[in-house]
Amino acid sequence: MQSHRVRERERIGSDSVETVLGIVVLLVLVACGLASVPMPSRTAGDNLSVSLRRDRLRAAEIQELRTRDSSLETELRKLSKAIDATRSDFASFRQVHDTLITQVATATAKLQEFESKFQDAKNQTTKINEYATVQEQLKKERDEALAQAKDAAERVRELTLRLQRAGVYP
Numbered sequence: 001m002q003s004h005r006v007r008e009r010e011r012i013g014s015d016s017v018e019t020v021l022g023i024v025v026l027l028v029l030v031a032c033g034l035a036s037v038p039m040p041s042r043t044a045g046d047n048l049s050v051s052l053r054r055d056r057l058r059a060a061e062i063q064e065l066r067t068r069d070s071s072l073e074t075e076l077r078k079l080s081k082a083i084d085a086t087r088s089d090f091a092s093f094r095q096v097h098d099t100l101i102t103q104v105a106t107a108t109a110k111l112q113e114f115e116s117k118f119q120d121a122k123n124q125t126t127k128i129n130e131y132a133t134v135q136e137q138l139k140k141e142r143d144e145a146l147a148q149a150k151d152a153a154e155r156v157r158e159l160t161l162r163l164q165r166a167g168v169y170p
Helices: 002-035 044-166
Strands: none
Touching: 002 044
């Protein structure tokens, strides 16, 4: 939002500067044009009234040019202040931008650290699952071995009883 405002101010400022520059160039061209206009030869009676009218017109034009000049100077001062404000805003924007870049770099580093820890935890979970699977397999094998041992003990007992009944074993 602020960057849009800064761009808008820069565009308005550059348009105003271009307008002021165009007006100043136009004034200079008009002044140069008036200075280089050749004076026609005059007759004694007409010369005075024509010269007087021209002088009055030139005086009016000069007054108008002075008025425009003072208004342009005022506008130029306003534009200078706007440019200074824009520079200040830009410096502030730059500082905020740098701060945000630092924060993004910090957040990225923390995210990479988290991803590393997550990967370690995932590896440990895989190892724990493998351990649980091996332990379950060992438990089954133990239960089977116990069942076989009980069956073998039962058979030994039966065989011992048979041998005792048969009188071969005391």
